[in-house]
Amino acid sequence: MTATAISLRGVSKHFGPVRAVDELDLEIADGEFFSMLGPSGSGKTTVLRLIAGFEDPTAGTILLGEDDVTRRPAFARDVNTVFQDYAIFPHMTVLQNVEYGLRVKKVAKAERRQRATEALETVRLGGYGERRPHQLSGGQRQRVALARALVNRPKVLLLDEPLGALDLKLRREMQIELKEIQREVGITFVFVTHDQEEALTMSDRIAVFNEGRIEQLATPVELYDQPASAFVAGFVGTSNLLHGEAARQVVGEDGTFVIRPEKVGLGPESQDVPADAAGLCVAPGVVREVVYLGASTSTVVELDAGPTMTVSHPNTDTTIDAALERREQRVVLTWRRDHLVRLAEPVATEKETA
Amino acid sequence: MTATAISLRGVSKHFGPVRAVDELDLEIADGEFFSMLGPSGSGKTTVLRLIAGFEDPTAGTILLGEDDVTRRPAFARDVNTVFQDYAIFPHMTVLQNVEYGLRVKKVAKAERRQRATEALETVRLGGYGERRPHQLSGGQRQRVALARALVNRPKVLLLDEPLGALDLKLRREMQIELKEIQREVGITFVFVTHDQEEALTMSDRIAVFNEGRIEQLATPVELYDQPASAFVAGFVGTSNLLHGEAARQVVGEDGTFVIRPEKVGLGPESQDVPADAAGLCVAPGVVREVVYLGASTSTVVELDAGPTMTVSHPNTDTTIDAALERREQRVVLTWRRDHLVRLAEPVATEKETA
Amino acid sequence: MLDRRPGLRVGLLLTPPMLWLGVAYLGALAALLVTSLWTQDDFTGNIERIWTLDNFRQLFTVDVYRTITLRTIGIAALVTVVDAVLAFPIALYMAKVASPRTQRLLVIAVLTPLWASYLVKAYAWRGMLSADGPIAWIANPFGLDTPGYGLPAVIITLSYLWLPYMILPVYAGLERVPDSLLEASSDLGGGSWTTIRRVVLPMAFPALVAGSIFTFSLSLGDYITVQIVGGTSQLLGNVVYDNQGAANNLPFAAAVATVPIVVMVVYLALARRVGALEDL
Amino acid sequence: MAQTKTLSRGLRGTLGAFTAVVLVFIYVPLLLVLLNSFNTDNTFGWPPPGLTLHWWKVAWESQGARDALWTSVKVACAATVVALLLGTLAAMALRRTRFFGRNVVSLLIILPIALPGIVTGLAFQNEFSTILGIGLSLWTVIIAHATFCIVTVFNNVQARFQRLGTSFEQASMDLGAGRWTTYRLVTFPMLRSALLAGALLSFGLSFDEIVVTTFTASPHDQTLPLWILNNLFRPNQAPVVNVVAAVLVVLSAVPIYLAQRLSGSQAEAINIP
Amino acid sequence: GTSSGGSDGGTKADADQGGFTAPDVPMQESIGDPEGQVNILAWPGYAEDGSTDKSIDWVTPFEKESGCQANVKYFDTSDQAVQLMKTGEYDVVSASGDATLRLIAGGDVAPVNTDLLTNYADIAPFLKDQKFNSVDGQMYGVPHGWGANLLMYNKDVVKPAPTSWGAVFDDASTYAGKVTAYDSPIYIADAALYLMATQPDLGIEDPYALDQDQLAAAVDLLKAQKGNVSEYWSNYLKEVAAFKSGDSVIGTTWQVIASTIGDSVAAVLPEEGSTGWSDTWMISSEAKNPNCGYLWMDYITSPEAQAQVAEYFGEAPANTKACDLTTDTSFCDTYHAEDSDFASQIHYWTTPISQCLDGRTDTECTDYGDWTTAWTEIKG
Numbered sequence A, B: 001m002t003a004t005a006i007s008l009r010g011v012s013k014h015f016g017p018v019r020a021v022d023e024l025d026l027e028i029a030d031g032e033f034f035s036m037l038g039p040s041g042s043g044k045t046t047v048l049r050l051i052a053g054f055e056d057p058t059a060g061t062i063l064l065g066e067d068d069v070t071r072r073p074a075f076a077r078d079v080n081t082v083f084q085d086y087a088i089f090p091h092m093t094v095l096q097n098v099e100y101g102l103r104v105k106k107v108a109k110a111e112r113r114q115r116a117t118e119a120l121e122t123v124r125l126g127g128y129g130e131r132r133p134h135q136l137s138g139g140q141r142q143r144v145a146l147a148r149a150l151v152n153r154p155k156v157l158l159l160d161e162p163l164g165a166l167d168l169k170l171r172r173e174m175q176i177e178l179k180e181i182q183r184e185v186g187i188t189f190v191f192v193t194h195d196q197e198e199a200l201t202m203s204d205r206i207a208v209f210n211e212g213r214i215e216q217l218a219t220p221v222e223l224y225d226q227p228a229s230a231f232v233a234g235f236v237g238t239s240n241l242l243h244g245e246a247a248r249q250v251v252g253e254d255g256t257f258v259i260r261p262e263k264v265g266l267g268p269e270s271q272d273v274p275a276d277a278a279g280l281c282v283a284p285g286v287v288r289e290v291v292y293l294g295a296s297t298s299t300v301v302e303l304d305a306g307p308t309m310t311v312s313h314p315n316t317d318t319t320i321d322a323a324l325e326r327r328e329q330r331v332v333l334t335w336r337r338d339h340l341v342r343l344a345e346p347v348a349t350e351k352e353t354a
Numbered sequence C: 001m002l003d004r005r006p007g008l009r010v011g012l013l014l015t016p017p018m019l020w021l022g023v024a025y026l027g028a029l030a031a032l033l034v035t036s037l038w039t040q041d042d043f044t045g046n047i048e049r050i051w052t053l054d055n056f057r058q059l060f061t062v063d064v065y066r067t068i069t070l071r072t073i074g075i076a077a078l079v080t081v082v083d084a085v086l087a088f089p090i091a092l093y094m095a096k097v098a099s100p101r102t103q104r105l106l107v108i109a110v111l112t113p114l115w116a117s118y119l120v121k122a123y124a125w126r127g128m129l130s131a132d133g134p135i136a137w138i139a140n141p142f143g144l145d146t147p148g149y150g151l152p153a154v155i156i157t158l159s160y161l162w163l164p165y166m167i168l169p170v171y172a173g174l175e176r177v178p179d180s181l182l183e184a185s186s187d188l189g190g191g192s193w194t195t196i197r198r199v200v201l202p203m204a205f206p207a208l209v210a211g212s213i214f215t216f217s218l219s220l221g222d223y224i225t226v227q228i229v230g231g232t233s234q235l236l237g238n239v240v241y242d243n244q245g246a247a248n249n250l251p252f253a254a255a256v257a258t259v260p261i262v263v264m265v266v267y268l269a270l271a272r273r274v275g276a277l278e279d280l
Numbered sequence D: 001m002a003q004t005k006t007l008s009r010g011l012r013g014t015l016g017a018f019t020a021v022v023l024v025f026i027y028v029p030l031l032l033v034l035l036n037s038f039n040t041d042n043t044f045g046w047p048p049p050g051l052t053l054h055w056w057k058v059a060w061e062s063q064g065a066r067d068a069l070w071t072s073v074k075v076a077c078a079a080t081v082v083a084l085l086l087g088t089l090a091a092m093a094l095r096r097t098r099f100f101g102r103n104v105v106s107l108l109i110i111l112p113i114a115l116p117g118i119v120t121g122l123a124f125q126n127e128f129s130t131i132l133g134i135g136l137s138l139w140t141v142i143i144a145h146a147t148f149c150i151v152t153v154f155n156n157v158q159a160r161f162q163r164l165g166t167s168f169e170q171a172s173m174d175l176g177a178g179r180w181t182t183y184r185l186v187t188f189p190m191l192r193s194a195l196l197a198g199a200l201l202s203f204g205l206s207f208d209e210i211v212v213t214t215f216t217a218s219p220h221d222q223t224l225p226l227w228i229l230n231n232l233f234r235p236n237q238a239p240v241v242n243v244v245a246a247v248l249v250v251l252s253a254v255p256i257y258l259a260q261r262l263s264g265s266q267a268e269a270i271n272i273p
Numbered sequence E: 001g002t003s004s005g006g007s008d009g010g011t012k013a014d015a016d017q018g019g020f021t022a023p024d025v026p027m028q029e030s031i032g033d034p035e036g037q038v039n040i041l042a043w044p045g046y047a048e049d050g051s052t053d054k055s056i057d058w059v060t061p062f063e064k065e066s067g068c069q070a071n072v073k074y075f076d077t078s079d080q081a082v083q084l085m086k087t088g089e090y091d092v093v094s095a096s097g098d099a100t101l102r103l104i105a106g107g108d109v110a111p112v113n114t115d116l117l118t119n120y121a122d123i124a125p126f127l128k129d130q131k132f133n134s135v136d137g138q139m140y141g142v143p144h145g146w147g148a149n150l151l152m153y154n155k156d157v158v159k160p161a162p163t164s165w166g167a168v169f170d171d172a173s174t175y176a177g178k179v180t181a182y183d184s185p186i187y188i189a190d191a192a193l194y195l196m197a198t199q200p201d202l203g204i205e206d207p208y209a210l211d212q213d214q215l216a217a218a219v220d221l222l223k224a225q226k227g228n229v230s231e232y233w234s235n236y237l238k239e240v241a242a243f244k245s246g247d248s249v250i251g252t253t254w255q256v257i258a259s260t261i262g263d264s265v266a267a268v269l270p271e272e273g274s275t276g277w278s279d280t281w282m283i284s285s286e287a288k289n290p291n292c293g294y295l296w297m298d299y300i301t302s303p304e305a306q307a308q309v310a311e312y313f314g315e316a317p318a319n320t321k322a323c324d325l326t327t328d329t330s331f332c333d334t335y336h337a338e339d340s341d342f343a344s345q346i347h348y349w350t351t352p353i354s355q356c357l358d359g360r361t362d363t364e365c366t367d368y369g370d371w372t373t374a375w376t377e378i379k380g
């Protein structure tokens, strides 16, 4: 995994006044499962299209392995793409779609038929070869797109929200499937998603995009446990932000802090907490909202110190009724001081607290 | 909440050979937040369209409140829809779109302008009134569609996956917003989604659809804790299924059982468990996979008894490294017998275990 | 290298059509305009290359040309309106009501008459409108009569001839209006008429304008139909034709021909503003 | 597509009835043409005094009509081929570019059909015989026809491009197909029905063109409309012309029908002009 | 060349003969080897090759006989003929009197060497050396056929039978909305002819030589007439249909139209006389196939061809020998083919020019351009 599959060096892409990608530097290692996460319009698709060769960068260099491909057309790059809108050829059958890449590379008919059939089986579309694209559901189309890309065994596979249209169950299954496929074939996956859980589950490394730049590039654990900014903290998972006066009161220090909902304990006010002892933070407040999430329950607490905090607990023993009873009652939140993450930058105008 | 907002009685809708909706009976109460959950193609949209009046049912009766509206055209039904593809009028500005419903109802100009502006503010599009739809992002368009429906203060609002295109962060915010709006205006929401977490979070009741029929209709807690079938258990949240020989070995009884991942404890094999004591189930196995999910970690364990089980734990104290170290090690799973749910029907050919 | 030089590619692709249109066609038009500034020996019909604005002076000072121009534009506009009024409901029926099968049949039914010769159809209308033709035959028992030959006949016949050119673009335009928009309108309380007026019509408007380019321009230049059913009336096309084909006064004909050119260029410029050119 | 429930039942019925009435309006004159082709009298008259097959026999034996038909087919085919080529090229060129002359180009393409035929015909004749001094021939007719046919192909192809977007071609290139392969395997098949529709209309436009043809045809070349024009003014030929017109109407349904069939999904296929 | 004038070289000249001097165009001295083809510009019906009706064919025999393939193009109006001849694409043309002088003056046609034409001798003498087909005694063509613009009326409707053009002018209102007139500027001459007889103080001597005032009077007459006109007719079919259907009941016509319609109508030569046409085959000054052109001119004026053309087209043949060969033995009588009295009452179509054709030198006459403008104004 030491070799570099893709390098972007100072790459920018401007559409008129819009800086879709802004002086990006990025190295993606061979065999890596690399995800790009970010809000809509943050430039993820554009980066993918730059790598695939559908856009020319306004500035910068793009390398695949050792080769500078900046000026090379899409068809001469050994990458394949699973498109956000599938782009299944409507005038071909499913099988012909999957065979397409092999066909233009002049692979013999028998072999390409066999490989295409295998690829279709990998994405669980065994019997669907003769169907026409318009006879498929959204999820099935996405799987055809995946098979069509995989069958070429490219060095790099680019996936633009390939699971976006699937329901959660199918999405989870496909996540596992994709991850397995990636392990098997050992090719580099560059995966775009706006679903943070998906990114955390599947990726070796994640780049969080914001307005054409990378806010943080890290492993899932680092990203979640050590967010570099309020933006990352807010975008990846739910986070509670403490700053200004609230931080001083609750944490006892100036600065901006993040604490994750699941790290916070919740107890009745009566409970005796050794204040500030054993590196614990303590904050009393009132329960404003209890949200049942199936596996867990979220409790929104308005702290006496001002901000609201979300606390999450698995529904292991407590019944939901017990949780609901807490509504509008006073509680005390506690968390370990070492679970607090201090953010470097100030929060500026952002008001994200949810 | 005792009055009925919508009743479907024996409603079917066939498209040629496809039974999109199959003899459906359904009552939705006034002011309820009602969700329809189900895989793609299960008929959710069709039910919505039947209620809205865009399709004529093949059989059955539809009532809004007391009125039989089965043969009444869409414009004469006091329901509004947020469409899956937004259906924003491209030739009108955002404001004109939102005003449309009031305009055709001949509301005076000043009033409709004011109400539309308010509605736009509700969906956080305050300054966007003069924009054209093509100048908006997908998420913004969906919010325009929402404002356009809300501004009419209908008795019932039908929403077809209104948050599907949003990223998780925005989606969560919009979920809360929607829920608040619904509480404020007190109108009945009928909400289609294929995101179970969304359904669990927001709904008063949920109907799980499968192939044009309702598999289970229940509150979120019931649905999650007491799934009526393997399909529901599998579709709503992650679930571990035990049946046949495995059930006999682990549970000690014949039948089909479901246990949720977060209810299962995981310990080292050395750990001494009072076997079968205190109503506990115990099952040894080998850790096959550890997946980091940010707030929690999922561990996939292959039981000695045969099936694999997924176990989920919040990342409160344990570091992810400790969890990862367990990979390929032997562990013991334990769970409370009363957390097991026995399913009525046999599992038949389905092989859902994930 | 073509991939890296989009300008070059566009240039290469564009060269043949632009050579054809720009040089052959625009050149021809330019030559025509130049000719309009020349004069002609009335007797021999030979063009004398003397620069003069006389043709235009005559065009603008003699009243009858203004009358004819206005009449022609009026007729073209009326024909366009008649066709739009006839075409819209049909196109709407085809695009939004008819089953796919009926749709297919209707398209054939609308397209087929285009193949019957223009002249034959015009003469058929001459027969229809004649004093002992089918229209009089049907109308007389009700105390009505055929409109006879004249401007009404011209409008009827031209509307008939160009109707398919209006139906087809409007149909195509309506097909592109997603059903969900109609549903949204209906959902928000818009009845059928409101939906048509506020959603369907505005969205089909560019297509209507696109169709009108055909009906308007074809009517603007027509001179044969007027001769066949126009009775004693004449249009701009007749003046051009009489002066060129007949009186052999090419310079003056060219000058008259600038009138429809100017009218159409203005019309196209307006049409472009509603985005109709994309819809043609 | 079709059959939306949004429009009220009454309105749908009204639209259907209106369509039927207009179809009658469209077809009655054509039926009159057909009827007159059996008319014993040699002018339009109502009701016809008697019926005869004589004109059909004359028409069948008319070498002039057959030659003219063949000439028209040749001209229309050639003009259509040129229009297909130039129209597609222009549409492809304007497809993704937003260069400053884009509007000029599309205006230029539309101009020949938007300007009255008499202007176009006059201009071409003036150019060919007065300015360039090349004699009139079938080729000059083809050139003139192709000029105003380009727009039909251009518009159809452009509309299709707009609907398709660019992702299919990108997918193809992404899978390793070069520009030409992509065109052959992806672009062209997806354009096919649009091209067909454009070609059909272009053929029809050229086939029935009379004004521009009058000005640009040489004496040797008589297209069908010219033949019809000449014969309408000739003793005893009007009914023969009716026969020819009737035959054309019937024959034309065949290519239209085939075009729709070939293009598969009819929702896609008939984006006519 | 035998061109008559030439010293002053202008295209407009003294008014006494045709009003001008023809450009110097050489005349052919002999007929050489046929070129293999000939491009013919003809009135519809003048050069039938059997393609419209197998039995109507006199072009094929010519092709066989001469070895020249005949390419025929038809025109609707004299003006179109002039226009087409200017292209130089055509070798021969059947020009009417309102086109001939324009062609001669424009240098578009060459003088015809009548010595090379064997049938020239049989042409009716009253057609030779006329103002519209010769200049200074030099023939510029060979006469083909002629006819009068008669007055036709529906016998059932129009009673009593009219004898004067007044029926369509001053009395036109009697049949308001059912009157028809010929659709061409040259129709102004019909009005002038009527005025010549009814308003002598206007001083019209020649209906084709009108000064401003005379033209204005004719225009007024025609404008008044327009209110009663149902339609202007420009071609055969239109008028036949209009009279058959009853859309028109009275108006100017050709004999052939009257014959086609049959007994329900009558066509008469009114007391004022009438306008008419006399067609002449002319050869282009730029003829690419002059030899075949001469062969054609000779052939088409042969008795056999003349009989066929005259009967098919419906006009009086120029070659009087043709009268023996027509299938309808009374044909020449119907068409007054040998009736020089009848012929003398006809003012053949000729092109008005600014030099007055009637010999006046004290004033400028209106030319065809003025007439065209006037006609446009009449139609409004």
Ligand SMILES: Nc1ncnc2c1ncn2[C@@H]1O[C@H](COP(=O)(O)OP(=O)(O)OP(=O)(O)O)[C@@H](O)[C@H]1O
Pocket: A015, A018, A019, A020, A038, A039, A040, A041, A042, A043, A044, A045, A046, A047, A194
């Ligand atoms: N062809 C284009 N022309 C103009 N602007 C563009 C174009 N493509 C993208 N943009 C703009 O560039 C920015 C980045 O777009 P991009 O599609 O890369 O976002 P994204 O992160 O993929 O968003 P999403 O999650 O919605 O797919 C956006 O502001 C977008 O509007």
Ligand SMILES: Nc1ncnc2c1ncn2[C@@H]1O[C@H](COP(=O)(O)OP(=O)(O)OP(=O)(O)O)[C@@H](O)[C@H]1O
Pocket: B015, B018, B019, B020, B038, B039, B040, B041, B042, B043, B044, B045, B046, B047, B194
């Ligand atoms: N107009 C139609 N014609 C034919 N079949 C239809 C039509 N509309 C829906 N169907 C079929 O009916 C079934 C139910 O479709 P529906 O759109 O209600 O599913 P859904 O649950 O909304 O799915 P998704 O989550 O993908 O939106 C599907 O099998 C679909 O193919």
Ligand SMILES: [Mg+2]
Pocket: A044, A045, A046, A084, A160
């Ligand atoms: Mg994207």
Ligand SMILES: [Mg+2]
Pocket: B044, B045, B046, B084, B160
């Ligand atoms: Mg749906």
